[in-house]
Amino acid sequence: MDERQATRRRFLKQGVALAGLAVGARSVGAHSHGGEIERIATHPMAFGVRSRYVGLMRPTMTNIGHNIFLHGEPNGLDAFTPIGDLVGSITPGDLHYVSSHGSVPPDIDPRQHRLVISGMVERPLVLTLDELMRLPSVTRVHYIECVVNRPTPVGRTLEQMHGMTACSEWTGVPLSVLLNEVGVKAGANWVYAEGAETIRLGNSMPLGKAEDCIVAYGQNGEPVRPHQGYPLRLVVPGFQGKYSVKWLRRIRLVKRPLITYWEKLHFLKVGEPDEGELRGKLGDFYLEQGPKSVITFPSGEQRLSGPG
Incomplete structure (x- = not known):
């Protein structure tokens, strides 16, 4: 009995020692890796x-x-694309315009982030970023333009009048793939998308538009940048920029639009409607962002260096 107990003690001690060695090896490895990244x-x-x-x-x-x-931010959290100084049609990620609605980009750990798809679906789904990136993906070039992108009485330069637009190459999973995965129930007519920022900005769009949308995790060959919605952004081409929800955390299939705070305050065609009258009326929403053209040079306060 004593010999068996002694043997068991030796085994446990050896196990603890080996475990400590393994932990030490992992710690050294992590430290070395961190040092390499720093270098x-x-x-x-x-x-x-x-x-x-x-x-x-x-x-x-x-x-x-x-x-x-409409959503002016006094703390300097909004910025324009310098479209008059760009070359070509693609906007570099660090020069993409920012419309913050007063929210600082949330510091989201991609390992902890989840995309929830629920509502009028057969199979509600919760996806990690890794799981999402294993699904079929597409890469497309799309413009995003804010609804307020227009000349103003105080706008003098090209950026001040037309700088709330940008064009990027977006990579991600078509929204239609995700909806096929969950199975949309009969009677669902609208898609509500919500972000993870402090104000939980969300918008409702017609279900038929889902065919064009991308749940994007890539922008111009790199992960979507924080000001543009890292780690996930819904890209809704052809619609006003507010529908391209940043920091995407939730997609919900519903029968009627939810009439969120932001929709009711700024984004409906009527002032203070009765919500019962609005629900389900497509004509009450500003949706599409029509085409525009503008001379980028010379424009605004720019000057030619010489004749011709």
């Missing part, structure tokens, strides 16, 4: 930078009197 991040070739002779930057909305906009 790479400080290397002069780690990040691409623009020439010091190129002065591209996003003008902030507060520079021109934010109060004229």
Whole structure:
């Protein structure tokens, strides 16, 4: 009995020692990996930078009197795309316009983030980012334009009048793939999408538009940037920018539009409607963002360097 107990004690001690060695190895490995990342991040070739002779930057909305906009942000959280200085049609991720509605981008750990699809569906679904990225994906070029992208009495430059638009190459899962996975029930006519920011900005759109939409995790060859909705953004081409919900956390299939706070306050064609009269009326919503054209150079306060 004593010999068996002694043997058991030796086994437990050896197990504890081996476990400690394994933990130590993992700690050293993690520390070494972290050190390697730190070393790479400080290397002069780690990040691409623009020439010091190129002065591209996003003008902030507060520079021109934010109060004229529907959702003006006095703390400098909105910015314009410098469309007059860009080359080609693609907007670099760090120059994409920002419409914040007063919300600082949430610091979302992609390992903890979940996309919930519920409502009038046969099989409600909760997806991690890894699970979503295993599904069939597409890459498409789409513009996103804010509803307030138009000339204003105080706008002087091209950016101040037309800078709330941008064009990116978006990569992600077609919304139609996800809806096929959950099975949309008969009677569902609208899709409600909601973000994970503090104000939980959400919008309702007709179910038929889902065929065009992408649940995007990539933008211009890299993960979607925080100001653009990292880790997930719903891209709704052809509709006003508010429908392209950032920091996407929830998709809900419903019979009638939910008439959220933001929809009722700013995004409906009527002022203070009775919600009972509004529910289900497609004509009450501003949806499509029509085509526009603008001369980008010379424009605004730009000047030609010479004749011809």
